[in-house]
Amino acid sequence: MKIKFLIIFAVVVSACKPQIKPIGNTDVEVFNNTNLYFDVAFKNDSIKKSDSILRLDAGRVLLKKVTLPTYKIQPKVIADVTLTSNGDPWDKSGSLFVVPASADLSFLDLENKTLKKEQFTDSFPGIKTAVIDDKIYQPNIELLRFMTPFGIGFFNEDKRVEALKPVYIPKWEEQVTWQQDITQLLPLLENEVYIGVFIDTWTKEGYNISVNLHFEESTIPNHTKKKQGVIPVVNTAKYAADQKFYDAFSRGNLKIEIPTDKILKNARLYYITTGHGGHAEGDEFTKKENIIKLNDSVIKQFVPWRDDCASFRRFNPTSGVWMEKATWKGEEIEERIASSDYSRSNWCPGSDVKPEVISLGNLEKGTHIFEFAIPEAQALEDDKINYWMVSAYLVYDE
Numbered sequence: 001m002k003i004k005f006l007i008i009f010a011v012v013v014s015a016c017k018p019q020i021k022p023i024g025n026t027d028v029e030v031f032n033n034t035n036l037y038f039d040v041a042f043k044n045d046s047i048k049k050s051d052s053i054l055r056l057d058a059g060r061v062l063l064k065k066v067t068l069p070t071y072k073i074q075p076k077v078i079a080d081v082t083l084t085s086n087g088d089p090w091d092k093s094g095s096l097f098v099v100p101a102s103a104d105l106s107f108l109d110l111e112n113k114t115l116k117k118e119q120f121t122d123s124f125p126g127i128k129t130a131v132i133d134d135k136i137y138q139p140n141i142e143l144l145r146f147m148t149p150f151g152i153g154f155f156n157e158d159k160r161v162e163a164l165k166p167v168y169i170p171k172w173e174e175q176v177t178w179q180q181d182i183t184q185l186l187p188l189l190e191n192e193v194y195i196g197v198f199i200d201t202w203t204k205e206g207y208n209i210s211v212n213l214h215f216e217e218s219t220i221p222n223h224t225k226k227k228q229g230v231i232p233v234v235n236t237a238k239y240a241a242d243q244k245f246y247d248a249f250s251r252g253n254l255k256i257e258i259p260t261d262k263i264l265k266n267a268r269l270y271y272i273t274t275g276h277g278g279h280a281e282g283d284e285f286t287k288k289e290n291i292i293k294l295n296d297s298v299i300k301q302f303v304p305w306r307d308d309c310a311s312f313r314r315f316n317p318t319s320g321v322w323m324e325k326a327t328w329k330g331e332e333i334e335e336r337i338a339s340s341d342y343s344r345s346n347w348c349p350g351s352d353v354k355p356e357v358i359s360l361g362n363l364e365k366g367t368h369i370f371e372f373a374i375p376e377a378q379a380l381e382d383d384k385i386n387y388w389m390v391s392a393y394l395v396y397d398e
Contacts, residue, residue, distance in 0.1 A: 081352075098189065276388070
């Protein structure tokens with residue numbers, strides 16, 4: 001009799017709960033084949049506006065305010081980026097990012113000069129959270145890191161390029177598309193937010209880029225939204241004109257203090273890292289260990305490296321090609337190799353970059369210190385532009 005009563009009680013309570021009405025899947029277009037380029041003509045102007053798109057840092061950054069859905073049922077969020085060259089033949093670093101809506105100040109204030117680089121206490125302004133005149137500045141949070149291929153789509157019919165096509169690929173690809181699951185960043189992807197994309201191009205032609213966010217609603221009944229939080233930790237990417245390429249790992253470690261007035265349950269650190277520049281012996285082409293510490297304890301120590309870059313050859317029509325000596329059947333021969341084939345510091349021309357996810361358990365109330373080190377990183381020197389793009393953020397359960 002008692003069991004029967006409990007079953008009836010459970011059914012009645014369940015029936016009294018408000019039913020969560022699903023809103024279905026949603027696709028949000030951020031950019032549609034938008035030309036991103038560098039134009040020295042407006043280099044000294046902080047921001048240009050065209051339709052609903054802001055162009056910053058002489059055009060290398062596109063920024064757009066979008067309205068995103070608010071789900072009561074947990075969705076999956078996919079970032080979808082498609083890119084072609086519009087005449088830029090080179091491989092360039094790229095970053096899709098969101099400006100934290102909760103911050104009082106952001107890189108947008110740094111770019112429009114209402115916030116000056118001298119107001120920051122370090123020589124690399126805007127890479128970490130700071131308190132400025134009682135206002136909170138937060139860095140951009142990276143949604144997806146990518147690297148453009150050499151000349152994809154634009155140069156495919158070029159006679160010189162066609163002559164360089166390896167026999168093992170049927171054709172040059174017309175475009176490159178990257179997709180990543182960014183559901184962990186859902187707390188930042190609601191209501192009105194600024195979504196931006198940066199490509200380090202230095203040509204007037206640049207690239208054409210499309211960005212879409214896909215929200216795929218769960219079909220699990222009564223699977224209510226899991227409450228999570230996101231805290232930006234660091235982002236060394238050069239988004240604003242007053243920012244610089246981050247070569248300071250060559251001079252010491254980067255320490256970040258993260259204060260919290262509550263327990264961060266099931267905390268995870270998402271860490272994205274790529275090394276760039278310096279010619280053949282620089283940080284791009286030589287293995288460099290990354291070391292991450294939390295409160296003086298090493299939580300991750302690894303060498304970020306990609307050695308599968310030759311698999312991206314079909315995306316890289318304008319890659320330079322050389323002859324290298326190799327041994328085949330006991331004899332020394334010469335074989336063609338493209339620049340895009342060479343292994344690199346966690347990226348290939350035409351690849352996206354997956355974050356390293358580090359489980360931290362529960363973080364207690366108080367101040368926690370993250371320390372990032374790349375002991376053998378090299379400095380900027382003349383035309384040897386060594387630098388590291390490192391971004392990290394915390395995700396936790398509430």
